[in-house]
Amino acid sequence: MSARRLTSLSAPRGTGLSVESVAIAVAAVSMAAASMVVVPGWRGVAGAGLACLMIGIAAVDARRFIIPDEFSAAGFVLGLVAAALELPDAPGAAVATAALRGIVTALALFGLWAAYRRLRGREGIGLGDVKLAGVAGAWLDWPSIPLAFEIAALAALTACLARWLVSGRSIRATTRLPFGLFLAPAIWIAWLGETLLPQILSALDFGWSQW
Numbered sequence: 001m002s003a004r005r006l007t008s009l010s011a012p013r014g015t016g017l018s019v020e021s022v023a024i025a026v027a028a029v030s031m032a033a034a035s036m037v038v039v040p041g042w043r044g045v046a047g048a049g050l051a052c053l054m055i056g057i058a059a060v061d062a063r064r065f066i067i068p069d070e071f072s073a074a075g076f077v078l079g080l081v082a083a084a085l086e087l088p089d090a091p092g093a094a095v096a097t098a099a100l101r102g103i104v105t106a107l108a109l110f111g112l113w114a115a116y117r118r119l120r121g122r123e124g125i126g127l128g129d130v131k132l133a134g135v136a137g138a139w140l141d142w143p144s145i146p147l148a149f150e151i152a153a154l155a156a157l158t159a160c161l162a163r164w165l166v167s168g169r170s171i172r173a174t175t176r177l178p179f180g181l182f183l184a185p186a187i188w189i190a191w192l193g194e195t196l197l198p199q200i201l202s203a204l205d206f207g208w209s210q211w
Contacts, residue, residue, distance in 0.1 A: 020059075028055040031188060039195055046082040047191060050075060050139060054184035057132065061180035067128030072135055075187075076102055079138025098138045105137030105145055106130055129179050136187045141194055148190035152183040 028051060035047030053075045061067050083098035084091035109130045116124035136148050156177055
């Protein structure tokens with residue numbers, strides 16, 4: 001998928017290349033390159049695909065408050081592929097486990113969506129966020145799934161605070177916020193973090209043993 005395709009849905013119709021489009025393309029290329037440098041081999045290539053898809057989702061959600069189903073579906077399938085690549089000796093079990101995590105995570109967020117709608121009479125999150133939660137489950141181990149949501153929530157709160165400080169506009173319970181803008185990059189960040197963690201622990205252990 002090209003950077004042009006990723007930015008086409010987020011760019012205003014009838015406009016040419018903009019600063020926003022360039023920023024999206026740079027972010028996608030940078031995150032994809034980081035994935036392949038940190039995780040060599042086909043898993044790194046899969047991570048690069050995740051990075052591009054998550055940037056695409058964030059860009060579209062920021063402008064249109066929607067998360068394209070095709071991006072979420074591609075991210076979920078790519079997560080299953082990455083799971084199979086991680087355990088080449090038992091790819092079937094790895095894919096089944098990743099799919100289970102994705103389904104459980106999506107169902108958990110769907111429960112939250114349904115409960116909020118029933119109690120408040122309006123949607124607190126969109127169904128696109130529910131589908132994106134399935135992507136998080138497919139890519140991340142169980143401990144990293146809540147970490148991705150924590151990163152996204154903290155980033156969203158920071159953005160709300162910055163908006164209030166800069167514009168002075170009050171933030172109400174009905175204020176719309178594109179949560180996918182924050183959750184999508186958080187999924188990639190959490191994936192990169194859990195991938196780097198064994199290397200970090202190994203380096204620390206080596207340092208302590210040398211000391």
